[in-house]
Amino acid sequence: MTALPESGRAWFLVARPHGWPEPGDVALRDVPVTEPGEGRILVRNLHFSVDPYMRGRMNDVKSYVPPYQLDKPMDGAAVGEVIASRAEGFAVGDHVVHGLGWREYAEFPAEHGTKVDASLAPLSAYLGVLGATGLTAYAGLFETASFKEGDAVFVSGAAGAVGSEAGQLARIKGASRVIGSAGSDEKVRLLTEEYGFDAAFNYKKGPVRDQLKAAAPDGIDVYFDNVGGDHLEAALSTLNPHGRVTLC
Numbered sequence: 001m002t003a004l005p006e007s008g009r010a011w012f013l014v015a016r017p018h019g020w021p022e023p024g025d026v027a028l029r030d031v032p033v034t035e036p037g038e039g040r041i042l043v044r045n046l047h048f049s050v051d052p053y054m055r056g057r058m059n060d061v062k063s064y065v066p067p068y069q070l071d072k073p074m075d076g077a078a079v080g081e082v083i084a085s086r087a088e089g090f091a092v093g094d095h096v097v098h099g100l101g102w103r104e105y106a107e108f109p110a111e112h113g114t115k116v117d118a119s120l121a122p123l124s125a126y127l128g129v130l131g132a133t134g135l136t137a138y139a140g141l142f143e144t145a146s147f148k149e150g151d152a153v154f155v156s157g158a159a160g161a162v163g164s165e166a167g168q169l170a171r172i173k174g175a176s177r178v179i180g181s182a183g184s185d186e187k188v189r190l191l192t193e194e195y196g197f198d199a200a201f202n203y204k205k206g207p208v209r210d211q212l213k214a215a216a217p218d219g220i221d222v223y224f225d226n227v228g229g230d231h232l233e234a235a236l237s238t239l240n241p242h243g244r245v246t247l248c
């Protein structure tokens with residue numbers, strides 16, 4: 001077995017930001033690398049996910065995930081390569097998705113990792129379309145909203161990580177019409193010219209209600225809500241009988 005590194009770098013939260021995080025709120029520090037214990041694996045991380053929810057975890061408040069601790073490494077989704085294993089079913093060279101990002105090396109119980117196949121998709125895709133964002137879009141559309149072929153679908157935050165996937169899934173699964181809203185003309189162009197949306201509008205250019213009515217003359221059957229507010233109100237007033245709404 002090749003020798004394991006003695007140490008690796010990890011990002012620590014060293015101060016709680018107020019407003020925008022500052023470089024001084026985090027510090028890159030060396031930490032010892034330990035050999036995996038029984039049933040555990042050591043992974044060299046290759047990709048980290050940087051997600052909006054992480055800013056919330058920098059605050060010391062109760063939420064659906066515990067806050068980051070001061071002077072401890074941060075965590076988050078990551079994908080890496082197993083470099084040492086004492087767990088059945090995990091071999092050196094396997095790739096895994098797991099929850100100990102923000103560090104070069106992660107050592108953890110093997111059941112906390114999910115093996116992924118680097119030959120099927122780029123490894124970073126397992127943090128996006130084949131990871132939490134894809135699952136959110138998929139479950140929100142097909143489970144929560146019970147999408148069926150022929151539905152007209154409206155997606156807000158449509159150029160974002162989740163919205164762009166929800167719209168594309170609706171398109172390839174036979175929606176009668178897919179409409180998206182976004183906050184710039186460039187994003188609107190992306191939606192219609194590259195992501196396959198039938199119509200899109202810039203919500204900063206006029207009332208959402210008017211723009212949605214123009215884009216969906218026959219109403220909508222599904223609203224995939226990423227933003228709430230005026231978008232939700234406009235969608236409710238445009239919803240056909242038996243319409244469904246996913247509040248993401």
Ligand SMILES: NC(=O)c1ccc[n+]([C@@H]2O[C@H](COP(=O)([O-])OP(=O)(O)OC[C@H]3O[C@@H](n4cnc5c(N)ncnc54)[C@H](OP(=O)(O)O)[C@@H]3O)[C@@H](O)[C@H]2O)c1
Nearest residue numbers: 132133136157159160161162163182183184187226227248
């Ligand atoms: N990413 C995940 O894995 C995940 C998992 C579960 C739930 N979610 C939820 O899914 C939703 C979308 O998240 P995301 O990861 O796709 O984020 P994202 O890529 O940052 O997209 C969100 C988009 O919402 C738009 N937006 C922000 N404020 C707005 C406002 N006041 N009115 C209208 N649009 C606004 C922005 O686009 P414009 O520039 O077009 O305004 C922004 O890019 C969030 O509610 C998030 O909590 C995400």
